[in-house]
Amino acid sequence: MGSKTQRLRPSANLVTITFSRMTASYNPQEIEKKWQQRWAEDWLYGVSETSAKPKWYALTMFPYTSGDLHIGHWYAMAPSDVHARFKRMQGYNVLHPMGFDAFGLPAENAAISRGIHPFVWTMQNVDNMRRQLKSIGAIYDWSREVITCLPDYYKWTQWFFLKLYEKGLAYRGKAQVNWCPRCQTVLANEQVVDGFCERCGAAVIRRDLEQWFFRITKYADELMEHNGIDWPERIKIMQRNWVGKSTGTEISFALDHPGVEEKEMRVFTTRPDTTFGVTFMVLAPEHPLVDKLTSPEKKAEVEEYVARSRRQTEIERLSAEREKDGVFIGAYVTNRLNGERVPIWIADYVLLSYGTGAVMGVPAHDERDFAFAQRYNLLIRVVVAPPGWQRGELEEAYTEPGIMVNSGNFNGLPSQQGIEAVSDFLEEKGWGKRAVTYRLRDWLISRQRYWGAPIPMIYCPNCGIVPVPEEDLPVLLPEDAEFKPTGESPLKYHEQFVNTTCPRCSAPAKRETDTMDTFMCSSWYFLRYASPDCDNAAFDAERVKYWLPVDLYTGGAEHAVMHLFYARFFIKALRDMGLVDFDEPFSRLFNQGVIIVERQKMSKSRGNVITPDEYVSELGADAVRAYLMFVAPWEQGGEWDDSGISGISRWLNRVWRLVLEGYDQGVEVSSEEKQKAQRALSRIAHQTIRKVTQDLEKLRLNTMIAALMEFTNYLAKVKKEEGAVSVSAWKEASDTLLLLLAPTAPHLAEELWQQTGHGYSIHNQSWPKWDEELAKDEELTLVVQVNGKLRDRMVVPASITEDEAKNTALNRQRVKSYIGGKKVLKTIYVPGRLVNLVVR
RNA sequence: GCCGGGGUGGCGGAAUUGGCAGACGCACCGGACUUAAAAUCCGGCGGACUUAGUCCUUGUGGGUUCGAGUCCCACUCCCGGCACCA
Numbered sequence: 001m002g003s004k005t006q007r008l009r010p011s012a013n014l015v016t017i018t019f020s021r022m023t024a025s026y027n028p029q030e031i032e033k034k035w036q037q038r039w040a041e042d043w044l045y046g047v048s049e050t051s052a053k054p055k056w057y058a059l060t061m062f063p064y065t066s067g068d069l070h071i072g073h074w075y076a077m078a079p080s081d082v083h084a085r086f087k088r089m090q091g092y093n094v095l096h097p098m099g100f101d102a103f104g105l106p107a108e109n110a111a112i113s114r115g116i117h118p119f120v121w122t123m124q125n126v127d128n129m130r131r132q133l134k135s136i137g138a139i140y141d142w143s144r145e146v147i148t149c150l151p152d153y154y155k156w157t158q159w160f161f162l163k164l165y166e167k168g169l170a171y172r173g174k175a176q177v178n179w180c181p182r183c184q185t186v187l188a189n190e191q192v193v194d195g196f197c198e199r200c201g202a203a204v205i206r207r208d209l210e211q212w213f214f215r216i217t218k219y220a221d222e223l224m225e226h227n228g229i230d231w232p233e234r235i236k237i238m239q240r241n242w243v244g245k246s247t248g249t250e251i252s253f254a255l256d257h258p259g260v261e262e263k264e265m266r267v268f269t270t271r272p273d274t275t276f277g278v279t280f281m282v283l284a285p286e287h288p289l290v291d292k293l294t295s296p297e298k299k300a301e302v303e304e305y306v307a308r309s310r311r312q313t314e315i316e317r318l319s320a321e322r323e324k325d326g327v328f329i330g331a332y333v334t335n336r337l338n339g340e341r342v343p344i345w346i347a348d349y350v351l352l353s354y355g356t357g358a359v360m361g362v363p364a365h366d367e368r369d370f371a372f373a374q375r376y377n378l379l380i381r382v383v384v385a386p387p388g389w390q391r392g393e394l395e396e397a398y399t400e401p402g403i404m405v406n407s408g409n410f411n412g413l414p415s416q417q418g419i420e421a422v423s424d425f426l427e428e429k430g431w432g433k434r435a436v437t438y439r440l441r442d443w444l445i446s447r448q449r450y451w452g453a454p455i456p457m458i459y460c461p462n463c464g465i466v467p468v469p470e471e472d473l474p475v476l477l478p479e480d481a482e483f484k485p486t487g488e489s490p491l492k493y494h495e496q497f498v499n500t501t502c503p504r505c506s507a508p509a510k511r512e513t514d515t516m517d518t519f520m521c522s523s524w525y526f527l528r529y530a531s532p533d534c535d536n537a538a539f540d541a542e543r544v545k546y547w548l549p550v551d552l553y554t555g556g557a558e559h560a561v562m563h564l565f566y567a568r569f570f571i572k573a574l575r576d577m578g579l580v581d582f583d584e585p586f587s588r589l590f591n592q593g594v595i596i597v598e599r600q601k602m603s604k605s606r607g608n609v610i611t612p613d614e615y616v617s618e619l620g621a622d623a624v625r626a627y628l629m630f631v632a633p634w635e636q637g638g639e640w641d642d643s644g645i646s647g648i649s650r651w652l653n654r655v656w657r658l659v660l661e662g663y664d665q666g667v668e669v670s671s672e673e674k675q676k677a678q679r680a681l682s683r684i685a686h687q688t689i690r691k692v693t694q695d696l697e698k699l700r701l702n703t704m705i706a707a708l709m710e711f712t713n714y715l716a717k718v719k720k721e722e723g724a725v726s727v728s729a730w731k732e733a734s735d736t737l738l739l740l741l742a743p744t745a746p747h748l749a750e751e752l753w754q755q756t757g758h759g760y761s762i763h764n765q766s767w768p769k770w771d772e773e774l775a776k777d778e779e780l781t782l783v784v785q786v787n788g789k790l791r792d793r794m795v796v797p798a799s800i801t802e803d804e805a806k807n808t809a810l811n812r813q814r815v816k817s818y819i820g821g822k823k824v825l826k827t828i829y830v831p832g833r834l835v836n837l838v839v840r
Numbered sequence: 841g842c843c844g845g846g847g848u849g850g851c852g853g854a855a856u857u858g859g860c861a862g863a864c865g866c867a868c869c870g871g872a873c874u875u876a877a878a879a880u881c882c883g884g885c886g887g888a889c890u891u892a893g894u895c896c897u898u899g900u901g902g903g904u905u906c907g908a909g910u911c912c913c914a915c916u917c918c919c920g921g922c923a924c925c926a
Contacts, residue, residue: 234844238921241843246925269926282926324924349924359926367841368924439925557920594920630865631852636845644852647865650880657880703854706864713864783860788907790860828906833859838906 026656028620032747036137044761045139047095049546056092057547058084059526059586061555061563062099062146065125066106069132071610071628071640072595072602078625079592079634079701080554081138085743086696088139089767095547096139097529099146100126103154103518108451111483118451119479122149132613137621137746139763146528148521153528154453155474156538157521160570161456162467169215169573172465175444179207186448205311211446212455212514216569220245220438223568230588235560242561244439246270249423250356251432253281253333253342260292265333265344268355268437271365272426273418276407277383278335279373280361281344282326284352285309293344295330302329302346309348324349324372336431337422338408347372355437363397370397383407384415443566445517450481450490452515460502460509469503475511489513522563523570526550526585544580553586556594564589590699593637602640610640622745623649629701629744651709652748658716659738659752663730666723677724679778684714685733686775689768692740705744711737731756739768783834784809786818802829809835 039045060080063073077098084096107118114121126147133140146153164170178187182202186209197204216223224243226236248270255265265281283290285306294302305327326347333342342361349368350359363373363380373380382394384402401415410418426432446455454475456468468475478497481490491497491513502509524538530547531540564586571585594601597608615624627648632638669677688711695704715733718725734756742749742762753762777798782805784792792814796805806827809815819839826838 234921237844241922244922244925248926267926271926349926351925354925362926366926368926371924437925439922560921633853636853638852641852641866644866651865653880702852703864706854709864781860785859785907788859788905793860826906828859830859834907836859836906 024660026653026748028622028652028747029617031751032135032137032621035747035750036134039761039763044763045141047093047141047144049543051093053091053093055547055551056084056087056094057550057552058087058094058096059529059550059553060096060098061553061559062101062522062525063129064101064104064106065122065129066604067125067128068609068611069129070602071612074136074612074624075595075628075637076555076592077133077138078136078628079699080552081136081140082625082629082701082743083552083554083696083699085139085746085763086767089739089742089763089765091766094139095141095144095529097144097146098133098138098140098142099144099525099529100129100148101518101522101525102126102147102149103452103515103521105449105451108449108483111451117479119149122451135613135616135621136625144529144532146525146532148453148518148525149451151474151476152535154521156528157453157516157524158456158468158473158475159470159538160524160574161453161516161520162470162473163577163579164214164573165457165467167573167577169218170445171213171215172210173213173442174208175211175213176206177209177211177448178204179209180204203311207310211444212457212512214443214445214569216443216566217438217440219569219572220440222572223440223565227583229584229586231586232557232589232591235557235564235589235591238560239565242440242565245436246438247434247436248272249419249426249432250435251275251360251426252336253360254336255293255333257293257331260289262289262292265289265358266356267358267360268435269360271362271419272422272432273404273407273410273415274362274365274383275335275337275360275422276404276410277362277364277381278340278342278360279363279379279381280369281333281342282347282350282359282361282369282372283329283344284350284357285346285348286352287346287357289358290329290346293329293331298328298330302327305346324368324375326372326376328376336429337426343378345372345376353441354439364394365397365399367397367399370394381406384418443517443569445520446514447517448489448492448513449515450477450483452518453477453521454491454515455512457512458500458502458509459512460505460507462507463502463504466502466504466509472503477515489515491515519562519566523567524574526553526567527580541579548580549582549584550586552588552590554590554592557591560591590635592634593632595637595640597640599639615642615645619645619649620652620747622748623652626652626705626744630705632702634699634701648705651712652745654716655712655737655741656748656752658712658719659734660755661719663719663727663734664722665727666721669723674725677718677721678726678729681714681718681725681729681733682774683777684711685736686770689736689740689770690772690775693767693770696743708737708740708744711740736768738762739765780832782809782832784812784815785834785836786815787838788836791815791818798832802831805829805835809837 058080060077063069081096084094088094102122107122110116110121111118148154148157161170180187180197180200180202182197182200187197187204196202220243224240224245226239248268249272250266250268251272252264252266255263267281269275290302290306324347326345328343328345331344333344334340335342345361349372350357361369361372361378362383363369363378364382365384370380372378380394382389382398383404383406384398385405386398386400386402404410404413404415404418407418410421413421423432423434427434454477456473456475458466458468460466478491478494481494483490498510498513500509500511501507527539527544527548531543534540567585571580572583574580575583596602597610600606600608602609612624623645627645630648631641631644688707691707692704695701695707715737718730738749738753738756739762742765746763750762754760779795779797781793782796782800783790784794792809792812794808794812796808806829810824815837819837822839824837824839828836828838
């Protein structure tokens with residue numbers, strides 16, 4: 001374990017560095033503190049909407065208020081700040097805000113386990129995290145900070161709830177929750193361990209509870225599209241899979257059961273071509289028809305099965321590994337296509353919440369139905385013939401296309417055509433219709449918790465569900481709630497909170513005691529940053545119009561579906577209300593990779609959290625910023641390994657000395673030589689500007705740092721030959737280095753800018769532009785290959801023609817020796833790259 | 841099982857999208873400076889061999905091509921997501 005402590009400590013010997021000449025040494029602690037103070041005093045990074053520059057909204061996913069920023073947070077924030085600074089120097093009016101996602105379960109757990117109020121716990125964490133964030137040296141304009149647990153924020157979260165309710169997008173419905181019968185409380189999924197209550201060990205059951213939902217499914221089709229936005233393909237695919245659209249047919253099976261008014265049972269299928277192969281019917285155990293149809297002699301068995309499946313958690317029930325079981329309920333439906341009577345079963349592999357909650361069993365052509373039929377000896381009838389089928393029994397379900405058999409008039413038809421033909425026929429007869437079904441469910445936002453925004457609804461015995469009037473917002477969280485360790489919302493037991501009067505009829509009424517899912521808070525925070533001081537609306541429409549949509553949104557891929565999906569839904573709903581005028585909140589999305597430690601994600605519970613603070617105090621924020629960018633491609637992330645940070649620290653020290661030591665005239669060289677050296681210097685400088693600029697645009701930050709290092713190395717080489725270039729040429733190159741370095745190492749660059757006689761501040765300078773002419777190579781190295789094998793290199797003028805290149809290659813001594821007396825069959829010339837001679 | 845991403849020196853990673861494999865760093869080795877150490881500076885650093893050179897080398901096997909880390913096929917291992925969605 002001692003080795004672990006060592007790992008977490010920066011190597012101690014990097015701090016003291018002495019110089020050959022008399023130059024004050026690089027002291028990051030001192031200059032970082034100094035400049036951070038100065039920037040704050042001058043409000044250097046203050047943002048307003050009155051700028052004539054084009055706007056740029058650079059957003060980093062705000063952190064949850066867990067307590068400490070670890071190196072993973074820095075990995076999200078430092079590189080995005082570098083990019084935002086780059087855009088700022090490029091002449092944009094940049095909004096790069098920061099805030100806190102402050103509601104959520106951990107605060108409440110802290111309250112229960114340590115007796116500290118969630119508000120106090122959260123705000124202490126905010127203070128500490130804000131202090132850490134300031135040490136990054138980012139351009140956050142702290143006057144725009146947003147904290148979601150403060151009433152001036154959640155007031156508007158509640159307001160959005162009311163708007164969604166008004167538009168019919170929020171509704172109350174039944175949903176199953178994990179329920180502990182001993183604790184008498186709702187449990188979150190993570191509190192259920194192998195089907196048992198984490199706290200008391202009782203078997204957890206699933207229970208229906210009235211909850212609030214958002215009708216996100218209304219936007220299912222639009223959410224599958226990502227038109228006009230630049231997002232990683234991977235994330236778009238995940239979101240499309242999440243929506244899970246499937247097109248098929250809803251088929252009606254005839255029901256004729258004494259005393260039951262329903263005369264049909266509907267199923268959804270993507271394979272109507274297999275309808276003649278239906279040999280049983282399966283309902284979800286919770287299906288409303290189960291009770292009505294079960295025959296008296298099956299009642300006990302069916303009830304037991306239903307109770308058993310309720311006892312299982314969703315996760316267990318959905319596990320594909322589980323063997324399929326079920327119970328025949330003693331009733332039948334009729335398949336209208338062939339008039340056959342088909343037995344009805346219940347089985348928990350059928351989900352009530354998908355399709356119609358009922359499926360037709362076609363064991364020959366569906367793997368699940370096949371397994372089920374085998375287990376209960378149900379008939380397996382082939383209706384789509386596999387290639388070369390000899391009318392024998394199937395070993396496994398055949399799910400591929402084939403020729404229809406045993407299917408009445410449809411026999412002989414290819415099954416893909418059969419899908420259409422059977423659907424047409426069913427529609428003609430009125431026995432079914434084409435339908436679309438989604439995997440996506442409506443968004444359940446109710447949480448039986450204290451630390452969240454209260455849902456602004458009132459239950460009146462006379463008027464029913466009544467929304468809290470807008471002017472009564474916010475519905476404040478009572479401060480003095482009791483935190484009993486039950487896991488149930490303390491609001492339920494808070495008399496003053498619960499008891500109210502109906503806004504409509506003034507009768508005594510009760511408040512909703514559930515709070516909202518915290519994803520609701522993070523679905524609109526990026527709007528609040530545009531006008532955080534706005535107190536008569538959630539946001540100032542004009543300022544939102546100016547800033548939104550977000551130009552570049554960066555954060556972890558773990559939010560690929562939930563957060564990003566909900567935020568998109570939110571914006572589409574607001575658009576349809578006329579509150580915003582854009583379709584998508586985030587124009588470009590970039591996911592940075594994850595920093596792992598000992599092959600695992602960093603987390604407090606694992607005890608493998610790496611704090612940046614020690615590195616910052618030893619080596620400076622600039623070194624940590626640069627190292628995080630250099631250590632791996634940003635989108636990839638990787639294992640945290642601090643052994644390489646010394647290389648960055650050495651480099652920054654080298655820059656310090658290089659720039660401050662200045663450049664002497666040195667020995668005079670001929671003007672021709674001098675010109676050549678100066679041309680080379682300016683060429684390298686312009687190539688570096690090009691490389692650094694392009695890498696920044698593409699967020700390829702590791703190679704950007706490498707380019708800056710190479711430029712530094714080149715300058716060091718030039719400096720060693722003092723006199724080779726003029727003092728002014730040197731100065732220009734050294735200034736370029738500082739400007740290119742400014743986003744990455746803002747403190748160091750500022751200090752050196754000032755010490756080399758420039759005005760304050762380097763961060764208000766324009767980003768250098770490259771000149772394609774000056775960046776052009778005058779000569780280049782052509783590779784000569786013989787039969788694809790590298791045999792020679794030749795330095796040639798960049799202007800060389802194809803013929804010249806080929807001739808030069810053929811006349812090279814080394815090349816000749818490989819050609820010998822053989823015949824040159826073909827010569828391939830790739831300009832700027834190679835000549836390849838094919839000989840035999 | 842399905843979807844997505846990946847496998848390059850001792851290590852992190854480069855490679856203008858089919859054209860010099862190993863940029864830039866770390867670690868290591870040698871040298872200079874020093875009483876000494878650190879720091880700094882200079883040089884070396886994929887492997888093998890018959891070492892001014894030649895051959896091999898980008899997870900494995902095959903293919904396309906003048907030319908493959910890059911494209912195609914098969915396999916394999918690792919990471920992320922979904923996981924009975926009819």
